Amino acid sequence: MAAGMTSFYMFRMIFLTFYGKGRMTAEVAHHVHESPWNMTLALQVLAVGAVGAGWVGIPAVLGRGLGIGNAWERFLDPVFDNPGVNLSGHGSAGLELGLMGVSVGVALAGWWLAYTFYLKEPAWPQRLMTRYRGLYLTLLNKYWVDEIYDMLFVNRTKDLGTFLSKFDLKVIDGGVNGSAFMTRLTGSISGFIDNWVVDFAVRRTDLIYYMSYPVRRIQTGIIQNYAAMTVAGILILVGYFLLR
Numbered sequence: 179m180a181a182g183m184t185s186f187y188m189f190r191m192i193f194l195t196f197y198g199k200g201r202m203t204a205e206v207a208h209h210v211h212e213s214p215w216n217m218t219l220a221l222q223v224l225a226v227g228a229v230g231a232g233w234v235g236i237p238a239v240l241g242r243g244l245g246i247g248n249a250w251e252r253f254l255d256p257v258f259d260n261p262g263v264n265l266s267g268h269g270s271a272g273l274e275l276g277l278m279g280v281s282v283g284v285a286l287a288g289w290w291l292a293y294t295f296y297l298k299e300p301a302w303p304q305r306l307m308t309r310y311r312g313l314y315l316t317l318l319n320k321y322w323v324d325e326i327y328d329m330l331f332v333n334r335t336k337d338l339g340t341f342l343s344k345f346d347l348k349v350i351d352g353g354v355n356g357s358a359f360m361t362r363l364t365g366s367i368s369g370f371i372d373n374w375v376v377d378f379a380v381r382r383t384d385l386i387y388y389m390s391y392p393v394r395r396i397q398t399g400i401i402q403n404y405a406a407m408t409v410a411g412i413l414i415l416v417g418y419f420l421l422r
Contacts, residue, residue: 181281185288193296 200207212218295303307314319325396407 179284182284182288185285186292189289189292190296193292197297198300 202210213221316322396403
């Protein structure tokens with residue numbers, strides 16, 4: 179399946195690009211040109227590898243039949259020290275040649291299908307697309323794997339990020355900013371009380387000093403003064419009652 183599908187879409191690309199009527203605008207066609215020599219050289223080296231790499235490791239029986247042998251057959255033997263690897267079973271040459279033939283046949287079938295669809299009968303793809311619209315859309319959208327993945331993982335991850343961002347902004351930052359506001363508010367109230375109550379009372383000690391002056395003059399510590407004030411107080415009380 180992989181060989182057939184690869185052959186089909188690669189030859190489809192070749193046929194649509196280099197065969198048939200061009201689908202580019204005149205402006206684009208004006209700028210079309212060959213690749214520079216350094217890119218062409220690299221592609222040629224890769225082409226040689228693509229064509230010649232298939233001959234590396236071909237079955238020994240096929241190599242002997244073509245007179246080229248198989249220089250790579252024992253290349254990796256020194257790597258495997260486990261005798262069990264060397265004693266493991268191996269398919270027959272006929273089976274190996276048969277699988278090679280099947281692979282080549284499937285690749286040729288992919289080429290033939292691409293040739294039929296895009297060179298010989300170019301209207302067939304459009305008719306198939308119209309007839310099997312649901313299957314076409316399913317394959318065109320790659321079974322909607324990207325959309326399902328976006329819906330289940332990408333968008334949900336973005337939703338989680340949005341929620342965490344709002345939670346950080348409203349709850350975390352709100353709590354921090356709210357505590358800072360309360361700290362500033364209590365600091366302002368404390369400063370007001372300290373300035374207008376405590377400091378005001380401390381600054382008014384001079385008023386208390388002058389108001390206490392008469393009382394301080396009485397408290398002389400001399401007994402004679404205390405006795406004189408006592409007699410004066412008695413005389414004031416007696417005089418008050420006599421006048422009543």
